[in-house]
Amino acid sequence: MREFLSSLLSRDKSPLASSKAALAWYRRIEMLDPQTQLGKVIEVLGRYLELAPRPDFESLQALVLLDGAVQTPLEAICYQYVSNPRMAKDMEQRLWHDIVAFSQRMADCYQRFIEHEGDELYRTAGYTEQMPLVLARSLHYIAIQAKWHYFRFEKAPGKLWTLAHRFYRLSEVEGFDCNPFPLYPGRDRGVSSCADEYIQLLMLATLSANNLSVRQLDWVDQWLDNWSKLIQLNRRHQEERDHFCVNLQEAQGPQKIQADSTGEPFRYWGLFDLLHQVQETAKRLEAGVAPAELGLGADCRAPSCLELLKHLDMFWSMSIRNAQIQRSQRRDVRKAAQVLHGLDVICQQVRADNEKFSRQPVETRTQVDYDELMDMRLYGFVSSRTRSKLQQVPPSTHSRAPEYPTWLIENESEGGFGALLRYSENEWIRPGVLLGMRLGDAQNWHVGVVRRLVRRGADEVAAGIQVLSSTPVAVHIQQVQESARTKVPLAEFLDGGSAELPSPKLALYLPYKGQGGANLNTLILYGADYASDRLYRVQARERGFTVGLESVLEKGVDWTWVTLQVVK
CATH class of the missing domain: 2.40.10 (Thrombin, subunit H)
Structure with missing residues (x-):
């Protein structure tokens, strides 16, 4: 009987009983250290989920208010984790579990209100207006959990993908998936939407197996706050523009577009606009613009940012190039x-x-x-x-x-x-x-x-x-200062002699079969040595010849693979 009465009265004692109760409770813990604050909020959320009171609009307002208030200590703990890669193992585990537990419980609390969106609660004044925010924040916390799994080189659990697909699909059905609004009003994060949060989750997943450091993954996640707006999810597949797809009925994330990737469960998107933004940002960074001015973050350093941007350029370009290439049998x-x-x-x-x-x-x-x-x-x-x-x-x-x-x-x-x-x-x-x-x-x-x-x-x-x-040739290369060039057939080429090049640079000559089985002459050289409007002297042991670089087949972080044409 005592437990029964306690359960009846517990809602009145809960900080989630009303906005006023939530604000008064949080003011009492506001001066505590960030980790203690987060721990107490986790306890409150846990008790709310255990007691399972029927959701009402006042509780939703209290949850939204408490979520906004706790962002400052949450960001402090996240920054402590990301900026300290050599922390003790027990500290790393404690921070990791605090962040993941908080994100999971906050998403579970929001889900409690999403599950009741069809009954009389949905008709409450103001509840309909809150649903876009509730779904967007739910997707935001699912993305945090996924990112922290990537920090440990783990896959995001299937249940996270199931929830994310469900929440995004619900925002589509209600017709507000792309409606913009501040995710946390009063904080300098710009506007977001349910689609933006979902796309950010999808795009970070494409990099989850890239063996990036914790700091690099966190940087990309921050950049995707803005870059996600360059991607549009489509119901209809456009072969010339789409490079990834996701099945809303499967417990997994982005996948390569296959022949059977058709129908209503699938959503498609392309990378052209995003890749253009990455390339332009890298160019401006190389020109001397500070990372903070480019929206890359005040704590980013130009050399590290540039290296990561070049990796993103390479990887997403590779994704475009291989979007519809089927793998041969293993x-x-x-x-x-x-x-x-x-x-x-x-x-x-x-x-x-x-x-x-x-x-x-x-x-x-x-x-x-x-x-x-x-x-x-x-x-x-x-x-x-x-x-x-x-x-x-x-x-x-x-x-x-x-x-x-x-x-x-x-x-x-x-x-x-x-x-x-x-x-x-x-x-x-x-x-x-x-x-x-x-x-x-x-x-x-x-x-x-x-x-x-x-x-x-x-x-x-x-x-x-x-x-x-399987038959590469090591060569030396050097730029030749010539402005005009005349192409000649390879069979007419004359040996250029055996003179050694001054200050030679290393490169690899690769015979390669291109599309349609055409034989191509190609060269892999350092990206810093590549110039499309220059001639190069190539020295392969005792023979030398002059070439012009043509189309770029692929770019790596520090190398470029190009076709070449012998010239006179």
Whole structure:
């Protein structure tokens, strides 16, 4: 009987009984430290959910008011977590659980009112006007929970996606999904909407497997406060513009558009406007504009911001390029592959391959000869000079090759590999990183790029690698100061001699099959060395030739892959 009476009277004692009660209660704890404040709010929300009183409009107003008041301590605790990556493990766990628990309980409290939107509560004066705010804040707290899971390289739980899809769909049905309003009035966050909060959740999920640091993910999330307004969700698929889709009836986030991704459950969106904004922001940052003036945040530093913007440019450009490319069938294998990264290091090892395999005796040579390869690519035949040179050069002796990290190859396909690696030994790995891979000491180095990352455990990462070329050639390049150029057929090209280039820069020549099976001459060079309106002198061992760079196939954070044309 005592418990029954307590339950009847508990609502009157709850800070969520009315706006006045909520304000008076919060003033009593306002001077406490942020973590204690948040803990007490979590307790109040927990008791409200346990007692499960019937929702009414006064309780909703109290919840909205308390939510706005607690934003200051919440932001302080979030900042403490994000800005202190080397905190003690017990502190990290305590902060993580406080933030996630608060966000979950706040979303659950809002959901209590959403579930009753169809009964007499919905007809209460003012309740209809509050529903856009209730749904937008619910999506906001779902996004916070998802982000904190990404901080630990975990996937967002399926139940979060189920709720997010449901809340967004409800805002569509009610017709206010794109209505703008301040999410927290009086705070400098601009306006938002249910669609903006939902899109921000979706776009951050596209980067969840990018192995970004906590600070980098948090920066992108802040930038998406504004960038989300550059994306429009559509019910009808436009093949030329859409790059991602989401199924509102499945417990998962964004996915690649497939042949069966059609019908009412799907929403589609493209990245062109967002990518343009990222590229323009990076250009202005390189021109010397301060990050704060570009809306990137007062605590952002230009070099770190620029690196992250270039990564976003690379990754979302790659998403556009691969939006509708179907993956080839995979075969389960069990192999070991040596791996290295960094354009300079890859070039050095590829050059060693070029030297080693080009100096094998002609009678016993079994590997690809790179002088012959260059002749075939440039002339269409092997020149007599190359054949004579190969017969005259004696085989060379080589010292023992250095050891490189080894990854386990789990599967392979026509275009690449699926590898398993330890994160603690490969913290540098990101989508878009250029790799050198070798499946054995007797093999030559292949050139590939990391396409996908999936965190499987605390120290285990699965990576998808596309092989760009199995026969790369290391070259030296230098810009040539010429304003005009005349294209010539490759078969008419004359050897340019063996003079060494002053201050040469390293690059990789890759024979590559483009769309439709066309053979392309391509070059991977540092992004800082790329200029589309200049000629380049390319030196491949004893032969040199002049080229002009044409279309860009892909950009990495620090490298650019382009097609080239030999010129006279």
